[in-house]
Amino acid sequence: MTLSQATRSPGTLRDAAAAADPLDQQAADLLRGTDAVRTRAHALLSRARQGESIWFSVHDEALAETAALVAKVTRERYPDLNIPYHSRWRHFEAGGVNRLAWLNALLGSASPAEKARTHIDLALVSVLLDAGAGPDWSYQEAGGGPGNAPAVYARSEGLGVASFHAFMAGLFSSDHDHPLQADAVGLQRVTAETLGAAFQVSERNPLVGLEGRAALLRRLGEVMAANPAVFNAPVKSGAASISSVPAFMARPGGLFDLLMTQKNGQVQAHDILSALLAHLSPIWPAQNRIGAIALGDCWRHPGVDGPGRSHGWMPFHKLSQWLTYSLLEPFEWAGVTVTGLDALTGLPEYRNGGLLLDAGVLQPRASVPTSRAWQAGDEFIVEWRALTVALLDELAPRVRDVLGLTPAQMPLACVLEGGTWAAGRVLARRLREGGTPPLNIVSDGTVF
Structure with missing residues (x-):
């Protein structure tokens, strides 16, 4: 591409x-x-x-x-x-670590629908980053190994763990107060440099198709921004109390609302x-x-x-x-x-x-x-x-x-x-x- x-x-x-x-x-x-x-x-x-x-x-x-x-x-x-x-969720379990529990703990008392939107945000962005990594790339997770030693993951597991931590750090969110989301503005800001830094890419740790991955995320952000009827999700609890904050934000998780308005619980x-x-x-x-x-x-x-x-x-x-x-x-x-x-x-x-x-x-x-x-x-x-x-x-x-x-x-x-x-x-x-x-x-x- x-x-x-x-x-x-x-x-x-x-x-x-x-x-x-x-x-x-x-x-x-x-x-x-x-x-x-x-x-x-x-x-x-x-x-x-x-x-x-x-x-x-x-x-x-x-x-x-x-x-x-x-x-x-x-x-x-x-x-x-x-x-x-x-599914991508198996890669989030790499090394026997229940990373979903980490995410859910931070989501706290959020409603099932809001948790679903967050899970969809994470999974969709992570899957788009999941094309082959190449044989020379790996990701080191601090404290992910036995005795809190660093753990190293490559290929699909490495991409899954790296994208999980990028999401947790708010790389794909435009709202510093709500980092645990991917939204249209945040995705459009992703560059090969910011993605490469999150994925620990260097000359000695090259990732195949880095620019293509970053471009794909920017395209996702553009498409979501242009299609609010499809992707708009309610803003997270508390944010809408600020008059300048809109009631809805374009997120991949908006697909949950789109599909649930058309179905009766299934x-x-x-x-x-x-x-x-x-x-x-x-x-x-x-x-x-x-x-x-x-x-x-x-x-x-x-x-x-x-x-x-x-x-x-x-x-x-x-x-x-x-x-x-x-x-x-x-x-x-x-x-x-x-x-x-x-x-x-x-x-x-x-x-x-x-x-x-x-x-x-x-x-x-x-x-x-x-x-x-x-x-x-x-x-x-x-x-x-x-x-x-x-x-x-x-x-x-x-x-x-x-x-x-x-x-x-x-x-x-x-x-x-x-x-x-x-x-x-x-x-x-x-x-x-x-x-x-x-x-x-x-x-x-x-x-x-």
Whole structure:
């Protein structure tokens, strides 16, 4: 993502969308649902099984052993099989530290709705900062280890812990009296320098895609400020008593109020995703588009069929779905019933996809130069991600069978957590020094 793409004004994108060709809009709307993700991913898997892929062969005989590994890792991590959702909140628990309790203690007697808004603020911003960190970055948490010794975290755990402390320090808030929030003005003030300082970035501790991450947060702030009907949340208790303070402030947590005004104490998981895709679409890089409409995490592949102008596009919406998984618990903690979890798909990223490669379920063709540096839009990577989505759907029931659990007891969100992501890391560490992914993907901090 270039800086010019990252800082393009939301108004420009909205004006372009308003003038979009109706057929372009129809195609974009189709690509924003998980039905399109699943249908197209499974079609590419069927095509690969028929030997029509130039990139991969599929070895179904390896699925049973892979399921057994995932089940084994799940039992080791959760012996009682009480498996939480795969979400950003697991990274906030890195090192066995209950950081959520720290946050909730500071929130004190805040209402369930206000706690939910704060939890959503934290989770949404943290997920947007969660693209791959690269192999050379880590974060040192003071007093996070045994005996209050410093603890060092890398990769996803490091990004989670670093973003948690940045949030607690008020980096994303414009109100010094209320640091525990992310708001439109505060997010627009984030720079690569301020974010880098919070994440302990230096020449000796480089973080991949730092500018892209900071730009994404600024874009989020701009979009929220331009859409108060969607993002406005009541100001925190006490602040509204000052006449110059408005009654509402644009925050990610405003999504809680938006969705709760439409529902009666319950929400479907796909409704959360739909809200994110509808209202956050302007923040994503604009290189993938149909006409004037930016598509986000949606990529070209010649083997993908579809109606109209959606033909040839393979959607994923990985970060939006990861964010949806990470918002399930804030809604539930506020007493909201979340239904339809399995409408979401598996996440096509390098741990889940790496599991399938390292376990031999997917094998690149001999002619594929797997050691080269790949871009997110390369056909090989697009197909790998699509096959990952489809194969996770097939792997999930096999894992449940091994563990003796039902889909209700172990929805896909729990299979991922138990699970496939952790097993991917186990195999990576077994096969490569440092547990690096099996493929080298150039990241700008917005996809992987």
